[in-house]
Amino acid sequence: MKLLNPQERSVLFVLIEKMVGANHSEMVRRNLHVGTVERYLTTNKISFLDFLKSIHENKKSYLDFISMVTIHSTSWFRDLNQFEQLYQLIEQRVQAGQKIFRVWSAACSTGQEPYSLAMVFERARKVYPDIEYRILGSDIDEHSLKKAREALYPLTDLNVIRSPYREFFLKGIGSYAGQLTVTETIRRRCEFKLLNLIQIPLELGFFDFIFCRNILIYLSPSQIRFVLETLTEHLQTSGVLFLAPSEALTEKFTGLHVIDHNLFMKDQKSETLRSQQSTVLVVEDVAVTRKVISGLLKPFGFEVLEAESAERATQMAMQNKIDLITLDLNLPHKNGVVWLRELRARGFTMPVVILSGTSARDADMVFGAIEHGAQEYIEKKQLVGNSQHFIEVVMALLKGRGRAKRRKEPSSTDSLEVQSLFVTPKNSEYLKNSLVPQLILIGASTGGPEALWKLLKGISQPCPPILIVQHTNSFFAKHLAKTIARVSNRKVKGDCPSLVLEPNIIYMAHDDYHLKIKKQGEHLFLEHSFDPPEQGHRPSVNVLFRSVAELKIPSLCLLLTGMGCDGVDAMKLLYNNGNTLNMAQSEESCVVFGMPKEAIASNCVHLVGDLGYLRKKLDAFIAKYNSAA
Amino acid sequence: MNAKALLKLLIDCFGEDSELICDIITTYLKDAVRIQNEISQAARKNDLEQMHFWVHSLKSAVVTFGDHSAYQFLTQAEELLKEKKYLDGLKRYLSAEVELKNLETELRKVIHVLGKIP
Numbered sequence: 137m138k139l140l141n142p143q144e145r146s147v148l149f150v151l152i153e154k155m156v157g158a159n160h161s162e163m164v165r166r167n168l169h170v171g172t173v174e175r176y177l178t179t180n181k182i183s184f185l186d187f188l189k190s191i192h193e194n195k196k197s198y199l200d201f202i203s204m205v206t207i208h209s210t211s212w213f214r215d216l217n218q219f220e221q222l223y224q225l226i227e228q229r230v231q232a233g234q235k236i237f238r239v240w241s242a243a244c245s246t247g248q249e250p251y252s253l254a255m256v257f258e259r260a261r262k263v264y265p266d267i268e269y270r271i272l273g274s275d276i277d278e279h280s281l282k283k284a285r286e287a288l289y290p291l292t293d294l295n296v297i298r299s300p301y302r303e304f305f306l307k308g309i310g311s312y313a314g315q316l317t318v319t320e321t322i323r324r325r326c327e328f329k330l331l332n333l334i335q336i337p338l339e340l341g342f343f344d345f346i347f348c349r350n351i352l353i354y355l356s357p358s359q360i361r362f363v364l365e366t367l368t369e370h371l372q373t374s375g376v377l378f379l380a381p382s383e384a385l386t387e388k389f390t391g392l393h394v395i396d397h398n399l400f401m402k403d404q405k406s407e408t409l410r411s412q413q414s415t416v417l418v419v420e421d422v423a424v425t426r427k428v429i430s431g432l433l434k435p436f437g438f439e440v441l442e443a444e445s446a447e448r449a450t451q452m453a454m455q456n457k458i459d460l461i462t463l464d465l466n467l468p469h470k471n472g473v474v475w476l477r478e479l480r481a482r483g484f485t486m487p488v489v490i491l492s493g494t495s496a497r498d499a500d501m502v503f504g505a506i507e508h509g510a511q512e513y514i515e516k517k518q519l520v521g522n523s524q525h526f527i528e529v530v531m532a533l534l535k536g537r538g539r540a541k542r543r544k545e546p547s548s549t550d551s552l553e554v555q556s557l558f559v560t561p562k563n564s565e566y567l568k569n570s571l572v573p574q575l576i577l578i579g580a581s582t583g584g585p586e587a588l589w590k591l592l593k594g595i596s597q598p599c600p601p602i603l604i605v606q607h608t609n610s611f612f613a614k615h616l617a618k619t620i621a622r623v624s625n626r627k628v629k630g631d632c633p634s635l636v637l638e639p640n641i642i643y644m645a646h647d648d649y650h651l652k653i654k655k656q657g658e659h660l661f662l663e664h665s666f667d668p669p670e671q672g673h674r675p676s677v678n679v680l681f682r683s684v685a686e687l688k689i690p691s692l693c694l695l696l697t698g699m700g701c702d703g704v705d706a707m708k709l710l711y712n713n714g715n716t717l718n719m720a721q722s723e724e725s726c727v728v729f730g731m732p733k734e735a736i737a738s739n740c741v742h743l744v745g746d747l748g749y750l751r752k753k754l755d756a757f758i759a760k761y762n763s764a765a
Numbered sequence: 766m767n768a769k770a771l772l773k774l775l776i777d778c779f780g781e782d783s784e785l786i787c788d789i790i791t792t793y794l795k796d797a798v799r800i801q802n803e804i805s806q807a808a809r810k811n812d813l814e815q816m817h818f819w820v821h822s823l824k825s826a827v828v829t830f831g832d833h834s835a836y837q838f839l840t841q842a843e844e845l846l847k848e849k850k851y852l853d854g855l856k857r858y859l860s861a862e863v864e865l866k867n868l869e870t871e872l873r874k875v876i877h878v879l880g881k882i883p
Binding site: 248421422423425427428431432435464466468489493515517519520521523 | 775789796824828840
């Protein structure tokens, strides 16, 4: 056998760690994989160098290597108690009204775990026949996944299967004698994907339950944190992560709330736990305001640093790992906008929340700060009057920051044609090919002003009326309208009730009222409505979108960055009309992935992309509108 | 806003953490004195820009205790000073000072109620 020298072994360990994330010290301890690779070199009569070259140049060699260095140990209903816990959780949630479930079996190897999970759901369906579910099995090894898709196992596996699950197995006959498979019902509920846990793609979506068992023990602590953060991102709120009983991790380490032994739930408590590692720099010259902000943040576990001047703030940003900044714009010697511009020029990318007053000067400075990379503004009045909002914004921005840190810089063509797990995207192809929109609808919240500027900057061609709902208060609404007019080089209207909609004009609320569309004869009118706020918002995205859905006007509808789920209910109506193309801003490009996330999860979005991609689509549909005109 | 209403506002925001509430109030009381001195100095020098800056800061400090009349007067003073209307701005600021004195009295009552007499 061709033996690897110490240097070659080191190269092999680094390669494995880079490609599959396996822990170097663990591999050394177990001398794992070395023998396998040595046997491969001997059998194929190649040198270690040629072996490395073939991995880089040949996809098959690469997949073979992954297969060689990953562990394929799995079994049916491994740690049976966890499957019983899953059954109980399903029952609890069904009784609370949930009917649709998505489950992810991460690192599923040859498929026994996802099929076992499907059997638990089928058992539950006997009692609750309305349940719908899909299981995703993923693994890094294509060979294992091939076996998972074939679903052929030794007949002897049946010896360890107990009632009530035996009925979901079929014994092979003829050429399949001695083998075992699962029923068609089970098989069609499971899909398998090639995924590396250290490079999870964005479009995977959100899950109610994630099983990731007996994998973390092979990873280093930093990799475990990284994988846990990724898995948590893909958990729905109240979603549960199942780790193996041998993987004894704490609440503090996982940042998730322990609900049972090695069962972790993503809930409000876990959000708080996750924030505990975050440091917020409060830049504010007024001591009492600094104290108020610290007083609000500290109970949520944030570490708070305070700077009373721009100079001190720069110093602190250079010396500490700052996750978020709250910035007063009225600083002595240097205003906050100038300081923020300098900070960005130094390469600091952390989110910044502007805390402002409500003078005209404040508004100008706020929008100046947003142009220089601030994500959100909050009136200082709200700190005491509505402190919950401030905390929610900080947490949402930090969550987005975590996502941005671990993801690649998006390209302008990053997009996803959403493939729903439960329904086929309605008329998606038809809409993309033939839709001539009469209206362009845009809804946005936290992070919206910056997104709107990027989306609408310099729209030069004639276009249908553009209607925007951006969550803001009445004071800032007027200033936002002015800024959008400047950036887009379009007239922005919406301050007068009963306006006839005209092409090339942008419409948005200038004060505290909803916008609604009405039709009279051939004309579309914009109306103000003083109906109560919806989901705490006036103007509300839902109100505008719903008024368009009721009139069944062909439209292009975009839901951009923001907290909450305003706009989603009405987007479903637009989707069901079948004459509106719904688009949502992608996770990695959102400041807060709330509203678009809810829309995607509700299966009412045709296209998802970053702002560059959405702008391209917008231009294409405007061109279509012009050629039709 | 009287002491009872102020206390309710602060408890709603910070919970029943009397240490923190007293700390915030005493910080405000010190801050307000410092900023008012800065405004007086700027006023003596007819330095409108500095007056505007410090009135804005005082407004930021006052807003901690809600949207009351001192805040309203300071907002008006700030706008007038920005428009270079020195005398009108100063008048509004003087009206604000009266309200600030009332606010200070009520805040001291809150501290007294919480048993932290400074």
